[in-house]
Amino acid sequence: MDSNRYLRGWEKLKEIDGEQGEKVIAALSGIAPDFADYLIEFPFGDIYSRPGLDLKARELAVVAALTALGNAAPQLKVHLHGALNVGCSRQEIVEVLMQMAVYAGFPAALNGLFAAREVFEARDAVA
Amino acid sequence: MDSNRYLRGWEKLKEIDGEQGEKVIAALSGIAPDFADYLIEFPFGDIYSRPGLDLKARELAVVAALTALGNAAPQLKVHLHGALNVGCSRQEIVEVLMQMAVYAGFPAALNGLFAAREVFEARDAVA
Amino acid sequence: MDSNRYLRGWEKLKEIDGEQGEKVIAALSGIAPDFADYLIEFPFGDIYSRPGLDLKARELAVVAALTALGNAAPQLKVHLHGALNVGCSRQEIVEVLMQMAVYAGFPAALNGLFAAREVFEARDAVA
Amino acid sequence: MDSNRYLRGWEKLKEIDGEQGEKVIAALSGIAPDFADYLIEFPFGDIYSRPGLDLKARELAVVAALTALGNAAPQLKVHLHGALNVGCSRQEIVEVLMQMAVYAGFPAALNGLFAAREVFEARDAVA
Amino acid sequence: MDSNRYLRGWEKLKEIDGEQGEKVIAALSGIAPDFADYLIEFPFGDIYSRPGLDLKARELAVVAALTALGNAAPQLKVHLHGALNVGCSRQEIVEVLMQMAVYAGFPAALNGLFAAREVFEARDAVA
Amino acid sequence: MDSNRYLRGWEKLKEIDGEQGEKVIAALSGIAPDFADYLIEFPFGDIYSRPGLDLKARELAVVAALTALGNAAPQLKVHLHGALNVGCSRQEIVEVLMQMAVYAGFPAALNGLFAAREVFEARDAVA
Numbered sequence: 001m002d003s004n005r006y007l008r009g010w011e012k013l014k015e016i017d018g019e020q021g022e023k024v025i026a027a028l029s030g031i032a033p034d035f036a037d038y039l040i041e042f043p044f045g046d047i048y049s050r051p052g053l054d055l056k057a058r059e060l061a062v063v064a065a066l067t068a069l070g071n072a073a074p075q076l077k078v079h080l081h082g083a084l085n086v087g088c089s090r091q092e093i094v095e096v097l098m099q100m101a102v103y104a105g106f107p108a109a110l111n112g113l114f115a116a117r118e119v120f121e122a123r124d125a126v127a
Numbered sequence: 128m129d130s131n132r133y134l135r136g137w138e139k140l141k142e143i144d145g146e147q148g149e150k151v152i153a154a155l156s157g158i159a160p161d162f163a164d165y166l167i168e169f170p171f172g173d174i175y176s177r178p179g180l181d182l183k184a185r186e187l188a189v190v191a192a193l194t195a196l197g198n199a200a201p202q203l204k205v206h207l208h209g210a211l212n213v214g215c216s217r218q219e220i221v222e223v224l225m226q227m228a229v230y231a232g233f234p235a236a237l238n239g240l241f242a243a244r245e246v247f248e249a250r251d252a253v254a
Numbered sequence: 255m256d257s258n259r260y261l262r263g264w265e266k267l268k269e270i271d272g273e274q275g276e277k278v279i280a281a282l283s284g285i286a287p288d289f290a291d292y293l294i295e296f297p298f299g300d301i302y303s304r305p306g307l308d309l310k311a312r313e314l315a316v317v318a319a320l321t322a323l324g325n326a327a328p329q330l331k332v333h334l335h336g337a338l339n340v341g342c343s344r345q346e347i348v349e350v351l352m353q354m355a356v357y358a359g360f361p362a363a364l365n366g367l368f369a370a371r372e373v374f375e376a377r378d379a380v381a
Numbered sequence: 382m383d384s385n386r387y388l389r390g391w392e393k394l395k396e397i398d399g400e401q402g403e404k405v406i407a408a409l410s411g412i413a414p415d416f417a418d419y420l421i422e423f424p425f426g427d428i429y430s431r432p433g434l435d436l437k438a439r440e441l442a443v444v445a446a447l448t449a450l451g452n453a454a455p456q457l458k459v460h461l462h463g464a465l466n467v468g469c470s471r472q473e474i475v476e477v478l479m480q481m482a483v484y485a486g487f488p489a490a491l492n493g494l495f496a497a498r499e500v501f502e503a504r505d506a507v508a
Numbered sequence: 509m510d511s512n513r514y515l516r517g518w519e520k521l522k523e524i525d526g527e528q529g530e531k532v533i534a535a536l537s538g539i540a541p542d543f544a545d546y547l548i549e550f551p552f553g554d555i556y557s558r559p560g561l562d563l564k565a566r567e568l569a570v571v572a573a574l575t576a577l578g579n580a581a582p583q584l585k586v587h588l589h590g591a592l593n594v595g596c597s598r599q600e601i602v603e604v605l606m607q608m609a610v611y612a613g614f615p616a617a618l619n620g621l622f623a624a625r626e627v628f629e630a631r632d633a634v635a
Numbered sequence: 636m637d638s639n640r641y642l643r644g645w646e647k648l649k650e651i652d653g654e655q656g657e658k659v660i661a662a663l664s665g666i667a668p669d670f671a672d673y674l675i676e677f678p679f680g681d682i683y684s685r686p687g688l689d690l691k692a693r694e695l696a697v698v699a700a701l702t703a704l705g706n707a708a709p710q711l712k713v714h715l716h717g718a719l720n721v722g723c724s725r726q727e728i729v730e731v732l733m734q735m736a737v738y739a740g741f742p743a744a745l746n747g748l749f750a751a752r753e754v755f756e757a758r759d760a761v762a
Contacts, residue, residue, distance in 0.1 A: 042681075064191045069325070071615075075230075095180035095185070099185060102486060103193060105323075105482075106297060107326035107328075111328070158501070162479050169292070199486075201491075234701065234709075244665060322740075355543070358450065361738060370539060405745065420741060555733060565692060569696055569698075602687075604692075607682055611700045
């Protein structure tokens with residue numbers, strides 16, 4: 001384990017995904033603890049930590065990709081929280097989700113929009 | 128045909144996709160001319176013309192989604208041109224493509240990066 | 255909003271998807287009301303309203319596609335209802351679902367068949 | 382090998398896919414001859430030979446599914462020929478392809494339409 | 509129905525998928541009984557019964573494919589049981605699931621790992 | 636860059652993918668040199684270097700996944716070479732490809748088999 005990548009990744013994961021991300025890491029401890037390390041190190045320590053694209057644009061791109069793929073509902077919700085955590089507005093997120101109707105079809109966009117509704121309501125309930 | 132949507136969409140298509148987009152419309156004339164109209168009206172007249180998210184963020188999201196889906200190589204190239212046309216830097220595009228390794232796997236990211244290399248080289252050759 | 259497309263789409267949506275479709279439109283009102291309009295206008299006002307292919311063949315094609323994609327379970331159920339609403343027999347639907355085993359694999363076909371079982375039972379319970 | 386299934390499947394494959402299908406079978410002989418038998422027996426001897434749905438509806442469903450999946454361009458072309466061979470009109474096929482824009486996105490529909498244009502032109506050139 | 513293929517397939521299905529597989533067959537009886545026969549005959553009677561690759565390697569390949577596709581959660585669980593039933597270790601399974609992060613992205617791998625955790629816990633609870 | 640991971644990954648990449656893998660790395664130098672490092676470090680330095688599953692089983696799992704996904708033809712060929720390089724027999728590979736017909740459909744399996752035919756012929760031509 002490269003401790004710099006790990007620490008940098010852990011800070012970045014907390015910044016972006018907050019409590020949602022920490023839960024994913026904790027959930028891995030019983031089944032694949034090494035995978036928790038890889039998840040911190042490569043996506044967060046290597047990729048998200050790069051300069052050249054701000055976190056808002058990165059999160060909107062991830063929301064777009066997960067909505068288009070349509071096979072990763074739990075991770076889409078984590079990244080809808082993530083997009084809000086790094087400063088994307090609800091309107092920006094909804095715009096990206098609607099745009100996916102063009103590229104991945106209306107069902108993918110609908111499922112993305114309903115996931116966003118859940119995430120927005122969950123945050124309103126906490127607030 | 129709603130002429131406002133059509134005209135607004137046609138202007139937006141030219142702004143974003145330029146010559147690449149006009150070729151797609153022309154190619155449809157012999158097989159499905161109505162579909163050319165829908166393509167101008169809904170994606171470009173309705174969606175891309177919306178306020179609330181700038182064209183740069185929209186194009187980065189589309190590049191992300193098409194790279195992740197991995198089943199639409201010609202359209203990915205059109206939108207790599209589109210992203211550059213609306214002001215995204217090559218670095219921003221490469222960052223989005225690399226990030227797709229995390230969400231859709233390394234093969235999807237590699238195919239996106241090699242498509243970008245072709246697009247960048249084609250534009251350098253013209254310039 | 256083009257009121258002809260909207261009205262034509264709304265009638266078509268009610269004809270095909272009935273109560274299931276109206277629920278989807280209602281569910282969008284809190285998160286993306288414009289998207290409800292697009293959903294009525296483009297898929298239903300433009301595409302389903304076209305001559306050249308009857309609604310039964312259209313719905314069987316949609317059931318096939320959503321079963322093959324396998325990432326849109328709620329929309330598959332809406333269209334299993336839709337296929338029955340426009341006159342497809344249960345046998346025709348089951349034949350299409352079984353055929354998807356050849357083109358998208360047995361898991362996709364199984365999930366389609368189990369969705370159909372739920373839809374058929376729900377309609378039997380109401381009847 | 383169950384000779385009834387095999388013979389029934391072989392006749393059905395020739396009826397639907399004609400020369401295109403025979404080429405696929407021949408191409409398998411050098412790499413996986415048993416798979417050629419399975420391809421004749423299960424999809425054609427078992428599934429396509431079933432009553433309960435006519436061949437036109439089956440082929441339109443397959444064209445829909447392969448267009449939506451977007452990862453099987455050669456097989457889509459075989460089945461565009463197949464749909465025409467069993468009596469679907471070019472208009473019916475184009476309608477199904479356009480409808481896929483709603484369920485799998487515009488890029489999938491565009492790639493389907495351009496495949497159809499190639500198939501229609503190839504048949505015109507022969508005629 | 510070819511009784512040899514059926515009987516051979518039924519024995520193979522019981523050997524690999526055990527009670528989980530029998531439940532799937534039973535669940536099909538009310539909606540598509542012929543499909544239950546096809547499922548026994550082609551995948552199990554034809555494919556899994558072939559020499560040339562042992563059942564452990566076959567099940568690891570299936571676990572890999574279903575994890576990568578990400579659209580067949582119930583079947584993935586059946587095959588996680590199947591892999592254990594034919595002698596794969598939990599470690600081997602976890603290694604395959606982690607490897608899918610490289611080829612299909614971290615979300616696909618995470619969903620596979622959490623499915624494995626459920627399956628392992630269910631077997632521990634029974635034991 | 637963690638030099639241990641990098642060196643370990645580079646050796647592993649050469650062992651598995653040989654000349655094919657080195658070409659991919661070289662091709663990245665002009666467009667995304669950092670991504671070449673990540674590709675060596677994470678998939679090869681971290682994942683393929685793990686004990687717990689031998690390289691033959693890993694490569695068969697990757698061949699299965701890429702065949703099922705069907706959107707990464709160049710990478711599938713690299714890994715068909717890779718599977719042979721680490722000791723898988725042609726028969727084992729063909730068995731895995733045929734099995735994908737069950738889980739991802741016949742078109743995916745056919746495209747995998749035709750890719751294998753090309754790879755086998757290319758190696759025969761060199762030999």
